[in-house]
Amino acid sequence: xxxxxxxxxxxxxxxxxxxxxxxxxxxxxxxxxxxxxxxxxxxxxxxxxxxxxxxxxxxxxxxxxxxxxxxxxxxxxxxxxxxxxxxxxxxxxxxxxxxxxxxxxxxxxxxxxxxxxxxxxxxxxxx
Numbered sequence: 001x002x003x004x005x006x007x008x009x010x011x012x013x014x015x016x017x018x019x020x021x022x023x024x025x026x027x028x029x030x031x032x033x034x035x036x037x038x039x040x041x042x043x044x045x046x047x048x049x050x051x052x053x054x055x056x057x058x059x060x061x062x063x064x065x066x067x068x069x070x071x072x073x074x075x076x077x078x079x080x081x082x083x084x085x086x087x088x089x090x091x092x093x094x095x096x097x098x099x100x101x102x103x104x105x106x107x108x109x110x111x112x113x114x115x116x117x118x119x120x121x122x123x124x125x126x127x
Contacts, residue, residue: 029065029082029120031089035101036114037077043108047077050108054079054097061095063088066125075110082120089117 039047051069058067058081065088067081083089092098093115105113 028084029123029125030084031086032080032082032118032120033089033092034116034118035079036072036116037079037108038110039075039077039108040110041075044075047108050100050104051077051079054100057096057100058092061092064092066123082123 037047048071054069055067058064063083063085065082065084068079070078070080072078081092083092101113
């Protein structure tokens with residue numbers, strides 16, 4: 001059973017000051033990465049700092065549309081990032097954050113990072 005979407009009529013934005021769905025600039029995301037990270041005992045704060053420190057780096061990646069450093073549990077962390085296409089995802093995988101992740105994996109994580117390539121079926125992004 002699918003979700004039915006109702007169509008609505010939005011008045012002209014020049015008269016109301018509101019912007020309709022079709023008038024916004026939309027960035028589509030079609031592919032993503034979900035990376036699961038398990039911190040070594042006692043390394044949780046360092047993993048957290050690593051993820052927070054990654055944000056300024058990915059802000060420089062034009063094809064990384066969305067990026068989240070997340071905590072899933074006391075020692076389990078993750079990264080979820082989304083891209084408009086496969087080229088953007090590959091550019092990210094070849095970028096600075098991925099290189100730093102792999103360089104520090106032995107020191108920070110109890111097991112190698114689990115990197116899953118996923119397809120985005122639906123998304124709501126700002127803008």
